[in-house]
Amino acid sequence: MNLNLLSYLLFFPAMLAIAVWTAQVSHRHGRVWMLRIFDNEAAFVDAVNNVLLVGCYVVNAGYIALVVGRWELITSLPQMLATLTTHVATILFLLAWLHYQNIAVLLIWSRARSRPRPIIRITGQRPG
């Protein structure tokens, strides 16, 4: 087995595990925020949340697989460790960035929803 192949076999499952873990944490703890945003409609929130979870899996796993195909030729163990670490770091930064984006969207959306709004209902009839 050459070192490129060995690196791929170490890199892909490890990164996949981290991506899946991040997605599941967001899925579990984002639900409370989404309930706030969508007026406690639990069925609707769960539907959206599940679709977002799968979307997160597919896009993250897809990107991790996509970067596997383009590594330099690895000829020695020190080079392998350095290359592997650089690629792991890239994925971790990317996941972190996406994660903070998610948090920002939840915060901004929930703040926009919780702003007091006037309840005006035009009924066309006067109180009797």
Added chain:
Amino acid sequence: MNPTWGDVNVTPTNHNAMTSKIVLAYFIYLPLALGLTLYVAHTLFRNGRVFMLDIFRGKADIADSTNRLFEVGFYLLNMGFALLILRIDQGAEVNLGIDGGGYVTTYSHALDTNQELVEVLAGKLGGFAIYLGIMLFLNLYLFFRGRRKSRENRPLPPATDTAVAAAY
């Protein structure tokens, strides 16, 4: 008399056809890509039912039918795309000259090692997965849009006396 080009058996022999892993790559790619499509579509439309019920105001029969129709459309579109990007090219032909009565044709990208197999498959499946993710989010956006439009057109529920009193 020196042999001319016409005397030499110039039938091209492709030595890489024996060792190339392209067919193996196809047989790994197809189940994975189609399985991924099934998984994504199944999840999307199991959860899409809630949106459809919302859009069609709780009419379960028409909501389920519409959901199923869109699900089949999603399968067809994405499986079609998975098959469309199946082809793996061997790269540029490199001709090494004449060897034992035929040309030795080799390729710059022969796909005859496990490393190349993993790299090509990872690139294809990764790209396809990202495409599927984009289609998933597009569908989710359309669900949201349908729900919003349906709510905009919905007549308000009859106001009660207290609500009317509160408005004044």
